[in-house]
Amino acid sequence: MKKEKLIVLSVMLYMLFGTTHLFAEQVRSLRGSTPLDKPDPTNVLKKTQNDREPIERDYVQQPPLVPHKINGYKINKNFNKCLTCHSWANYKEAGATKISQTHFSDRENNVLANIAPRRYFCTQCHVPQVDAEPLVENTFTPIKTIHH
Ligand code: HEC
Ligand code: HEC
Missing domain, CATH: 1.10.1130.10 (Flavocytochrome C3; Chain A)
Structure with a gap:
């Protein structure tokens, strides 16, 4: 029982994480691929x-x-x-x-x-x-x- 729940949870997590990951790859921001915690190179x-x-x-x-x-x-x-x-x-x-x-x-x-x-x-x-x-x-x- 506990194990089943764990499997369902990991599948859900995978779906969620998988899709966000895909999304992040498609959106191109004006900052390029600079991580959020790094200074924006275009913002001079x-x-x-x-x-x-x-x-x-x-x-x-x-x-x-x-x-x-x-x-x-x-x-x-x-x-x-x-x-x-x-x-x-x-x-x-x-x-x-x-x-x-x-x-x-x-x-x-x-x-x-x-x-x-x-x-x-x-x-x-x-x-x-x-x-x-x-x-x-x-x-x-x-x-x-x-x-x-
Ligand atoms: C809500 C928007 C807004 C704000 C706030 C504002 N203005 Fe204006 N201003 C305009 C618009 C639109 C025009 C052009 C049309 C007109 O004259 O109303 C203009 C025109 C002007 C002009 C040109 C006048 C002329 O005879 O050609 C000057 C100078 C000016 N504003 C200075 C200021 C100053 C200084 C302030 C602050 C104390 C200010 N404005 C606040 C929108 C604004
Ligand atoms: C030390 C004086 C001074 C101060 C302070 C000043 N201005 Fe001016 N402003 C001028 C002069 C001089 C011009 C150019 C007038 C010309 O050449 O016809 C001008 C032009 C402008 C114009 C263009 C008007 C047009 O018809 O195209 C705008 C808009 C304007 N100022 C907004 C501002 C705003 C907003 C501030 C405050 C943040 C400000 N100014 C502060 C002196 C000043």
């Missing part, structure tokens, strides 16, 4: 592009990409480094683009005197760039190349 930290011209937008609603470094720029409850240059009070002196009107409306379209909380954490939508090849193919076509 690249230098952020700095002080380039504003980057062309690919579609009308796109949050513009950040054309400068943002290393060490703090955004927390008490302070927002981005606003020291991009706010309506400071943009002229900083020579930066001012945040647009849309950043002053809450989700019910109430117009606020200050930046809306949902637009406070700039890097949710605006990201700096590095010179990197895309990891996966992307067939997205910018709207400008579509003929109407």
